[in-house]
Amino acid sequence: MSATMEPTSDLLGARGPLDQDWRKVINYGLLTALVLMFISLANMPVGLDSRKIIEPLLSMGYISLLWVPAALGYAVTSEKVLEGMVAHKKGARELVAGLIVGLIGGGGLGLLIVLIDNFDLRDPLVNWSPQLLALLTFDEGIGYGVGFWLMAGAALGLFGGAAHVVSATVRKVVAAAILWILAFSVFETVISDISEGIQLEWLADELYYVRGGLSQQGAVGVAVVGILFALFGREHVREAKQSFQSLEGEKRTRANAIMLGSCVVATIVLPMVLGRITNELLANVGLFVLLALGLNIVVGLAGILDLGYVAFFAVGGYTTAILTSSNRGESWPDWMPHTHWFVALIVVVVFAALSGLFIGAPVIRMRGDYLAIVTLGFGEIIRLLFLSDWLGGFTGGAQGVTNIPGVDLGFVEVKGTDPRAIFYLVAVFCAFAIYVSWRLEKSRIGRAWMAIREDESVAEAMGINTVNAKLLAFVVGAVLAAFSGAIFAAKVGSVFPTSFIILVSIVILVVVIVGGMGNIYGVIAGAAVLIGVLGGPKQPGLLAEFSEFKLLIYGALLIWMMLKRPEGLVPNVRRSRELHQEEFLQDAWLKGHVDTDDQDELGDEGGVAPA
């Protein structure tokens, strides 16, 4: 135990360049080839080609291919260094492995080029197209294309392998340049919007090409700034973070208040400098933050896997629509008033709570998988009810309810044509939801939910009325979702059964999982990344071109997260403990925090002498 405690102190020498795990290298190479072919035939290169990263050099379409050999060229030689293991020094071996992986991958793409050129498989594979061929060969002929991808694959694989070999500083510099260029390209709309809002149009003009994509000098500039930040700025950020975390008591409270204050100010000021499209985006993110915060109470805190959560969103949307619209289903009696949005909101709360009870009561006694499946069914049932002939007179059936007015505040009407106002409205409700989650989490109710999540039968044996506690979680979640629905109705001006498909439930769940279940910041981060960047079920995100591939990317992201970071982007401490139980225990043990036996505490009376 003692000699191996510091694995970094004595590295074994580098292994020879041909001392490879050949089977693994070949497998990774073939995997690279397969992934590249799959991405090509999923039409990503062609579909994303219109989105420029650096005009005219690089488009998102090519990025969708280029990252693969680099990533797998890196992954092929990365290995876990466990406690007590001695790592080898990195060297030529890693480079060779990366190179071979990339070469095989590039070869796969070359093979695809040859195949497309010679056979026509458009029938089953719709994307087996001349456009794809043109894109892959740069219109320069088959030989050029095959040669290019062999070389590019090899170069990128080598680049990936080199990441193991070069010093940490070099790695930092390269990563910073790449990340900053990508970020500035993804956030193009936001950045040009902000620079316009603060009268810095010239900056945006300098950075971006007219029809999208960073200009070449822009890319260089961004990369330089990124590198400088990585080299000199990041330390300061980390220090600031650490000194913030080490604050205690009075000071901590004050620092928290300042942080909170600046978040509030940013939420108020930011939309003012942003344009229409970006505000629209923020409003959509806000609606999903609200939904995800609600679902987080149900799934994250109480551990009830509700797959039909969209039902409550629908109840909120339809209730608001029917109460406020001038064009609701024809079966309503004339005396039914057209109310103000805020009056409708009160009814929404009541209906949401009732539907939470009605859906919750039958399913709440079930556990785990059964509950998930049944809630999935209920989510569909609610949508089908709104669509049905039976309720069609009231809900407009497939025609839905239209002509929903905005929220009249007296001095201004908050409606869809003014996304900034909608965003402010959503933000107020999100603040409410955050407050509710935060208060409940550390209360008697929140503790009961956590206990139920940990072990339901024990929680019940310890005196918790699990049925009531779970129903309460359902109702609180339902009300928050219904708020989101009410704002959605006022924003869009119409509701249709198709606005409330099962996909919405799934997207919200993915937001919660990817963000970090049980963590308020995580949920917000998840919504920002998924809805803001990739887009919601029907709402385009910053990468509008991705909409065709949204579900593919959601799925890939979800799988990757489950494998690599099941606790989400911003984890909840408890959950990551749950998911990394062993590592956690080992860490705690190394720090001496686990009591492996009692003797340490018993002091002199300890130690049971063997008889």
Add this chain to the structure above:
Amino acid sequence: MSGERLLTIKNLSVTFGGLHALKDLNFHVDEGEIVSVIGPNGAGKTTFFNMISGMVTPTAGDIIFRGESLLGLDPNQVTARGIARTFQNVRLFANMTILENVMVAQHCRTKQGLWGSLFNTASFKKEEEEIREWGEHVLGFFGSRLIGYRLEQPASVLSYANRRRLEIARSMATKPTVILLDEPVAGMNPKETEELTGLIGKLRSEWGFTIVMIEHDMKVVRDVSDRVVVLDHGETIAQGSYEEVSTNPEVIEAYLGRPAEEAS
């Protein structure tokens, strides 16, 4: 020493499929008693506890606690009436902190709901304070083992013996009249066993709890129990003082002579 009749078990039976896990158990516990339930593995002891705590429904018979039948009550209602339990295979809320484990166990003794939690009312704060204090108080029963820096640690970092202690603390936190201990010293070393034996006595003498205990360690059974019930294959084969049952030939046979050896 014994007071009012607390718990009466009448002709209690349960079958799982064709297996008679418990047959015609008749039994009573008076206030202030420590009663042990012993018997070989699979005798039906834990099943018996599961029935009292409402987790398993008996097929016949009745359980009467303070003159009222417990049949048909949910586990949380049984706990609310004043019967708490521990689990043989330690089932803590592993990712909640030690303090939270004993705080959450006071759920049925407290009542703050949505309103208090959301608006942080004066009564909410007061109740939280009381929950915390009582939690620390019961943890203090085990000396410094579960308090201090431990309060905020997750239960999963505790050593095996400390987990067992926390289980007992958690049952104490529910403010019960009767505590059902399922093999409280299982897996403990002799030193820890001796210490806990003393503490079980204190649970009665200082805290006023009545105790029903399942235990395989005959020394512990001998040291603390007023009475002993012996089960074998779901049937009651003997009841009485430790001396009486330990010399009972049927018990000795069931245990293949083990208790006789230990008693000597």
